Amino acid sequence: xxxxxxxxxxxxxxxxxxxxxxxxxxxxxxxxxxxxxxxxxxxxxxxxxxxxxxxxxxxxxxxxxxxxxxxxxxxxxxxxxxxxxxxxxxxxxxxxxxxxxxxxxxxxxxxxxxxxxxxxxxxxxxxxxxxxxxxxxxxxxxxxxxxxxxxxxxxxxxxxxxxxxxxxxxxxxxxxxxxxxxxxxxxxxxxxxxxxxxxxxxxxxxxxxxxxxxxxxxxxxxxxxxxxxxxxxxxxxxxxxxxxxxxxxxxxxxxxxxxxxxxxxxxxxxxxxxxxxxxxxxxxxxxxxxxxxxxxxxxxxxxxxxxxxxxxxxxxxxxxxxxxxxxxxxxxxxxxxxxxxxxxxxxxxxxxxxxxxxxxxxxxxxxxxxxxxxxxxxxxxxxxxxxxxxxxxxxxxxxxxxxxxxxxxxxxxxxxxxxxxxxxxxxxxxxxxxx
Numbered sequence: 001x002x003x004x005x006x007x008x009x010x011x012x013x014x015x016x017x018x019x020x021x022x023x024x025x026x027x028x029x030x031x032x033x034x035x036x037x038x039x040x041x042x043x044x045x046x047x048x049x050x051x052x053x054x055x056x057x058x059x060x061x062x063x064x065x066x067x068x069x070x071x072x073x074x075x076x077x078x079x080x081x082x083x084x085x086x087x088x089x090x091x092x093x094x095x096x097x098x099x100x101x102x103x104x105x106x107x108x109x110x111x112x113x114x115x116x117x118x119x120x121x122x123x124x125x126x127x128x129x130x131x132x133x134x135x136x137x138x139x140x141x142x143x144x145x146x147x148x149x150x151x152x153x154x155x156x157x158x159x160x161x162x163x164x165x166x167x168x169x170x171x172x173x174x175x176x177x178x179x180x181x182x183x184x185x186x187x188x189x190x191x192x193x194x195x196x197x198x199x200x201x202x203x204x205x206x207x208x209x210x211x212x213x214x215x216x217x218x219x220x221x222x223x224x225x226x227x228x229x230x231x232x233x234x235x236x237x238x239x240x241x242x243x244x245x246x247x248x249x250x251x252x253x254x255x256x257x258x259x260x261x262x263x264x265x266x267x268x269x270x271x272x273x274x275x276x277x278x279x280x281x282x283x284x285x286x287x288x289x290x291x292x293x294x295x296x297x298x299x300x301x302x303x304x305x306x307x308x309x310x311x312x313x314x315x316x317x318x319x320x321x322x323x324x325x326x327x328x329x330x331x332x333x334x335x336x337x338x339x340x341x342x343x344x345x346x347x348x349x350x351x352x353x354x355x356x357x358x359x360x361x362x363x364x365x366x367x368x369x370x371x372x373x374x375x376x377x378x379x380x381x382x383x384x385x386x387x388x389x390x391x392x393x394x395x396x397x398x399x400x401x402x403x404x405x406x407x408x409x410x411x412x413x414x415x416x417x418x419x420x421x422x423x424x425x426x427x428x429x430x431x432x433x434x435x
Contacts, residue, residue, distance in 0.1 A: 026063035029056075032331045033088035035078060038352070039068035043287060047351030055338050062331035082106050087319035089332040090339075092147060095135045095315035096384040097392055102138035108318040111141035113333045121337055127359050135384055136315055144315035145340055146357035151279050151378040152205050152309040154300065158293040160185060160273045171297050178274070178300040179243060185273040186247065194247065194255040199274040201240045203256055203266060206276035206299075207310060208403055209385060209395050211236055214305040219395070219424075224388055226424040229417040237413040241406060249408060267294075279375040283353025296374045298381070311382030313357065316340070355379060390431030391424055398423065 038048035045068060052066040067088065069077055074092075081087040082101060093101070101107050114123055123145070125133065132146035156171055164184050172178040182198030189195050197203075201211065212218060215236055221227050244252055259266040267275040268285050270292055276299055285294070298307055316339060318332050338344055345358035346365045355376060356362055362379075366372035388394050399420055406416035 026065070029059065029061060029063035030327050030331050032062055032064045032090065032328060032335055034064050034066050034335065035074070035081075035088040035091040036066060036068050037071050037074050037092065039070055042068070042070070044351045044353075047347070051339075051344060051347055051351065055335060059334075062334060064335050082319060085321040087321055089328055090316065090318055090336060092314045093144070093317055095132060095144065095146060095313050097387050098136050098144045098315055098317070099138050099387050100389070100392060101317070102143035105322075106319060107143040108320045108329060108333075109141050109143060110145060110318065110333075110336075113318075113329075114142070117333075119334075119337075121341065123337055123340055127342070127361070128357050129359065129379075131311075131383065132313060132357060135387075144317040145336065146313060147316040147339075148314040148352075148354045149357045149362070149379045149382070150311055150313045151355065151375060151382045152210065152276055152299065153279070153296045153375060153378050154274055154298065155267050155277050155281060155294055155296055156274045157267070157270060157272075158295055160270075168295055171295070172274075172300045173298070174300050175239065175302045175305075182243075182274060183246075186244075188251075192248075192251070194251050195271075197244075197247075197252075197255060197266075197272045199243075199272065200252060200256070201243050201276075202407065203272065204275040204277040205310075207395065208237065208240065208399065210276075210299075210308075210310045211240060213308045213310075213383065214299070214301045216306055218386070219399075220386060220388060224386075224390075225428075226421045228421040228424075229414060233417050234413045237406060237417060241413060279355050279378075280353055282371055282375060286353070296371055296378075298378060307381050309378060309382050311379070311384045313382075313384070314354075389435075390428045394424065398427070 034052070036048055038044040048066065048068065052064050056063050078087065078091055078093065085106075087106065098107070117123075128146045129149070132149065133142065136142050136144040136146060154171070158168065161167065161170065166181070166184075170181065172181050178199060185196060185198035187194070187196040200206075209219060212233070215232060217227075217232055217236065219226060219228065227233075255271075256266070259269065259271065265277070265281060265284055266272045267277060267281065268288055268290060282296075299309055301307055316336060318329065318336060320329075339348070340358065342358055342361045345356040345361040348354065349356045349362065349365050355372075356365075362376055366376045385395050391398050402411065402416040402420040402423075405411040406413055411419065
């Protein structure tokens, strides 16, 4: 029993340690709470701690207490904290739905703070992409700031290409080329189980809405009405469903789930020749010490299509818990400016492996690194998903059941799209009834 209690206490102690960082105690300084995604034990913890500590050492008035959570834990905790008005002073969130938090009164108006700023280290808005600033704007005012600038690209394994006598000149640029080249790499064992795959349009960070955008299509029109069950939508969904029609869907599912179970990215583990993934895969491959040769390129597009990818960057936000804590607010704003400064944005890119939002900082950071230069170039072709008040999870939980049924063959493309459309219309009716 004593041994069990000791183990439990040890776990609790380690959990506590995994959450907190920031250097020495606040003392008489005004304490600012900052939540991030670099917990103890992560490769980014020491770097994030150093960034926070450097700010604290430069301050006579403010002290930042950093609290790190793992990526998935972070979202659960921040969402609960915001809704219960117990949020930290500063934190990260998804930039495409800033409007919802601003509308609820959970965020400070950063435009007002910028206008009143008499300091020398003001935020230079020209260093941030207007597309991201637009997402952070509510009723004409900034209620958050762009923090990271995620992009999605096609990763391709050059060693696998060489096996087939291919070079970078053969990297596909169209959907037809993608299918032709992908089929060169598929391999199965004697039992018919996949051992290697050329490409699967549902693996990695490839999304249905991402493929739609390349055709100039979307889930919703300019009036935020669902536009799903059209011949053009059906064509895209059937292209996805039929891409690997020569392989049983059960095998594709088992192969994909096998990678997830192992906790290994299928491209990093050299099980797929090509994959659509976020820029963060570069850091995963680097941290793993992988030695295979690879490259990145724009995601192939259909004939006559549009070069575009899903951005889905993070915002950095000042949370207003309704306590009228003016000194904490002012200190938080100082730390926000520090985190958005050029030098710190470069340090954050090194620490997290993310492409940050500060334009010239990232141009300097990636210079001379061919992979990072190409990743940064694709940020200019990235767009984020539209915020739909009546269906904020339209691209995820709302759509996924119908997508899964189409992929499994239990619904046709037309049936899945029509069922999803009816679901969105019902959500809109429910929303309109109470708003």
